[in-house]
Amino acid sequence: MAIELEPWIQLVRGCCGVLVLVTAITPIPTLKIFGTGRSITNCNLNTLLFLFLALFFIYAAVFFRLVAEAVSRNSLPSIHAAFSETALVLATFMNAERLGDRDDKSPIHLNRAVSWCLLCAIELFVVVWTGLPGGQTSPPLASRVSAAIDVCKAATCVMILLQILPAIIANCNTASKPSPASPLDASSNPADILSLQMDTLREVEKLGGWWPLLKLFGVFSRYMFPVGEPVHQIRFVASFLLMVTHEVTELQEQLAFASILDAAATGSQVQTSFKKALLLRAVNTALSHIFGLLRAEIKLHRAESFATGVHAKILSMDPTFHSLANPTDLTKAVDDAKEFISLFDSIIFSHFINIMGIVMAATKLVSLHGPFLFIIMAYQITFTCVINSKGTQKRAEAFTKVHKLKVDQEHRRQDGLRGWTTLFNQNLIEHEIDCFRLVTGALIDQERKLDSCRLNFCLAQNIVSFCGVAAGYSFMIYRYGQGAATVGDLMLYTSVWATLWMRIGELTRTIPDLVDDLLDAAPLRRVLERSSAVQTSGAELLCGEGSLDLHDVSFTYPARDTPVVDHLSMSIKPGAKVALIGPSGTGKSTLLKLVMRYMSPSTGTILIDGQDISNIDKNSFHKSVGMMPQIPHIFNTTVMENVRMGKKNASDEEVYAACRRAMIHDTIIARPGGYESLMGENGSSFSGGEKQRIEFARLFLKQPKVVILDEPTSSLDPETEMQVLGNLINQFVHTTVIVVTHNVEIAKDFDRVILLGEGGKIVKDGSYRELLAKEATEQTTSHALQPGLTRY
Incomplete structure (x- = not known):
């Protein structure tokens, strides 16, 4: 038969159990008691886990013994004893569970260690205070069981104290806040540059x-x-x-x-x-x-x-x-x-x-x-x-x-x-x-x-x-x-x-x-x-002439080490017609994206008419600068609505005129629905060349001050290509036009040809005829501008 402990002893034991339980369940709020993050490090966690499991089973045995004795007397256990034993069982279980979590590699926080020491000290005091059960009033077997439980409890508490106290003494004066967490790693998926699929x-x-x-x-x-x-x-x-x-x-x-x-x-x-x-x-x-x-x-x-x-x-x-x-x-x-x-x-x-x-x-x-x-x-x-x-x-x-x-x-x-x-x-x-x-x-x-x-x-x-x-x-x-x-x-x-x-x-x-x-x-x-970084409150772009200047511009894509554009500087006069040519991977399309503010340069500045485009209101910027992408996107709506993407408030006559310049008007009116014909998802009911001409029509409708073209005629036949480009140059006589192309024949009609090499470096710069003459003089092995070679 177990010895009935005095209520104040039961209360102290229960409070200690609750303290240990709270520090195990909510460690962060209770850290402030001893200083946030203070911890002990030189402890054998496996040994502590074993000892707390042993203590848990000892408390569970005591609780079941308490219940069994009460049932044998046809009564309920003392509520004080039941409460204190419950707190101790749950406290040791929760701490064993936390120690057994192999994913938790952090050291033991000081508040938990101190609460353990307090619990073990109280338990040793209770064993000494009550003494080992014995005497003539208790059955020998019950007395021996109680004595064995108390001896095991005392021995376990002593071993826990021997494990923890030296570590507390050694670390208490030197414990410090843990180092801050390192920045989040990028996603392990190389294609997931934005880390949207991070673990x-x-x-x-x-x-x-x-x-x-x-x-x-x-x-x-x-x-x-x-x-x-x-x-x-x-x-x-x-x-x-x-x-x-x-x-x-x-x-x-x-x-x-x-x-x-x-x-x-x-x-x-x-x-x-x-x-x-x-x-x-x-x-x-x-x-x-x-x-x-x-x-x-x-x-x-x-x-x-x-x-x-x-x-x-x-x-x-x-x-x-x-x-x-x-x-x-x-x-x-x-x-x-x-x-x-x-x-x-x-x-x-x-x-x-x-x-x-x-x-x-x-x-x-x-x-x-x-x-x-x-x-x-x-x-x-x-x-x-x-x-x-x-x-x-x-x-x-x-x-x-x-x-x-x-x-x-x-x-x-x-x-x-x-x-x-x-x-x-x-x-x-x-x-x-x-x-x-x-x-x-x-x-x-x-x-x-x-x-x-x-x-x-x-x-x-x-x-x-x-x-x-x-x-x-x-x-x-x-x-x-x-x-x-x-x-x-x-x-x-x-x-x-x-x-x-x-x-x-x-x-x-x-x-x-x-x-x-x-x-x-x-x-x-x-x-x-992520912040919506599209700038809508900058200065207005006063684009009267359309000059373009790049000063020491570099750009490196995320998760890459080599810059695509490396310290590039160039100046384009207002109204100039410039062709950018060069092998694939020399940064031509990237350069256009930088000018269009799709991306920001890693270093350097880009100026239009002397204004830094990074400080320009985005609505003002796009009113003055127009771009035709290499692969135009066609919306799943009518032809009229698709062309009006260039100018939302354009009249029907303005749309018709733009389509005539783009050599697409006759093709549209030949369809049963005319300009009200649905173009399908991504223009599925139109050919690649027809979709490119729709994009040209948008450009003609918009009338920007600076025009940027990325492989604009890749899907057009030669005759249509020359007609559309002729209309483009005639329509934008006083407009700065920059085209990226592999078609050397297009470059013949432009004022200036710039040949880009690796890292966006300018290899050659001049008019088509000047570069041909220079190439012939140098007897270069490059065939980039030789007559008869139509594609770079």
């Missing part, structure tokens, strides 16, 4: 935990809560109040039905309780319907806000972002984040309400049937949280692999669809199908592992839930047998207890799904975190 678990590790990561998701708050919209805010608050009222009335309804049974058992009138129960049921039904109507409207508004807001954010990103981002990844990021946007509703209207219902139900049960129900719930909730924590971590690891494989699958699908012509011509369609099947098979295998992980941890949760429910029912049956509970109490307990653990189970089961939503939304979060 979220690596991000958690770098940020120092899940809470710093969760704070980053605040960028979604504007789409979750209707800020600045009073009507929708009223709907939101009203919905919340309705749910709170529903929880209260639902609990009152269960109490009313329980009172009916009590009244029937005692022969009292049941009509009053029955009317009250029916009224509460009717109120709950009405509240649920009104709540459903309000929440439906909130969801629709949130979906609209998210779709338009995110689309606007992505479109407003700077050209560098759009030149590096994969449209497939962006589309998938937006689609994957849709579930996360509903998370706020889930937290407020489901999980928060569930937690509130759990607290209300638990408080009511404990107030009616005593604190032993609280002890049962403490055990069950603690073990459930530990299992859920481990399960969430494993599930997050498996989900990250699934997410990466889904991205690979989508990339493979998009490549197959967009490259169908190449696959068909090369007779590789079956090969591509086999490759896609392999990618999909790997995805399915990983999803199978993810489902297995989820089901295994659900089984562990269900086992813990079963033990808690069984313990609770056993306790209530004991109280009923002792006459401390009525039939109504049993009915109320059965209903509320089942609802309580149903809510806890629902809450713990949805946490992995919430983590999945969090991981799904991570790529879009990284997009939303």
Whole structure:
């Protein structure tokens, strides 16, 4: 038989257990006691893990012995003893669980070490104070068991102190704050230059935990809560109040039905309780319907806000972002984040309400049937949280692999669809199908592992839930047998207890799904975190002449070491017609992107009419500078709307005139719909040359001061090419025109030809005839400008 400890000793032991438990569960808030980040390093963690596991089993044995002795006496244990032993069992379990987490490589914080020392010191004091059990009043076997438990407890505490105290003494004066986390590593995927697909678990590790990561998701708050919209805010608050009222009335309804049974058992009138129960049921039904109507409207508004807001954010990103981002990844990021946007509703209207219902139900049960129900719930909730924590971590690891494989699958699908012509011509369609099947098979295998992980941890949760429910029912049956509970109490307990653990189970089961939503939304979060760097408030571009000057301009792409453009300087006079030629990879297209502000130079400045373009308002800049890309994009709308992309308020006659100069007018009017003909997705119903001429029409309509062309006639036949370029030069007589081309024949009609070499270096510069003459004089082996060679 165990010795009954005095209440003050039980209280001290319980407080120590609670202190150790708190420092294990919430280490960061309690760090301030001894200085944030102070830690001990020279400890053997494996030895400490073994000792705390031993101490956990010792406390568990003491607790079960306490319960067994009470049951043998047909009574309940002392609440002080039950509370203190519960705190000690849970404290040692949580610390053993933290030490056993092999992913946690950080040293032990000083506050945890001190709390352990305090606990061990108190336990040694208790053993010395009470002495080893013995004497003639206790059965020899019980006495020996108690003595063995106390000896093992004392020995374990001594070994823990011997492990920790020297480390505390050695490190206390020299402990310092841990070094700050290094910057986040870039994504391991070389193609993911913007790190949108970064491993979220690596991000958690770098940020120092899940809470710093969760704070980053605040960028979604504007789409979750209707800020600045009073009507929708009223709907939101009203919905919340309705749910709170529903929880209260639902609990009152269960109490009313329980009172009916009590009244029937005692022969009292049941009509009053029955009317009250029916009224509460009717109120709950009405509240649920009104709540459903309000929440439906909130969801629709949130979906609209998210779709338009995110689309606007992505479109407003700077050209560098759009030149590096994969449209497939962006589309998938937006689609994957849709579930996360509903998370706020889930937290407020489901999980928060569930937690509130759990607290209300638990408080009511404990107030009616005593604190032993609280002890049962403490055990069950603690073990459930530990299992859920481990399960969430494993599930997050498996989900990250699934997410990466889904991205690979989508990339493979998009490549197959967009490259169908190449696959068909090369007779590789079956090969591509086999490759896609392999990618999909790997995805399915990983999803199978993810489902297995989820089901295994659900089984562990269900086992813990079963033990808690069984313990609770056993306790209530004991109280009923002792006459401390009525039939109504049993009915109320059965209903509320089942609802309580149903809510806890629902809450713990949805946490992995919430983590999945969090991981799904991570790529879009990284997009939303980026600033919309498109400048809209700079100075106005006073482009009267159109001169262009580059001073010591260099540019290096992210994740590359070699600059594409290396310290390039050049000057182009107003109204000049300049052709840039050179081998592939010499930075010609990159140079045009720098001039168009798609990207910013790594070093150097670019001036138009003496103004630094980096300080120019972007709307003013694009009014004066026009570019025709190498591959024009055609929108899925009418021909008229596509041409008007050059000038939104252009009249029909202006559009017709621009199309005539672009040699596309006759082709358009020959179609049944004329200018109202739909061009299809990316101009699928028009040829490549026709799409290039549509782009020329936009340029003619815009009438910029500086015109930049990137391989503008690559899809045109020679005759149309010469006509369009002739119209271009005639139309823009006083406009600066810069063209990048491999077609040397085009260069003949330009005032100046610049041959670029590696690193964007100027190799040759002059008129077409001057360079030919110079080349002939030098007898160079280069054939870049020899007559008869039409393509560089």
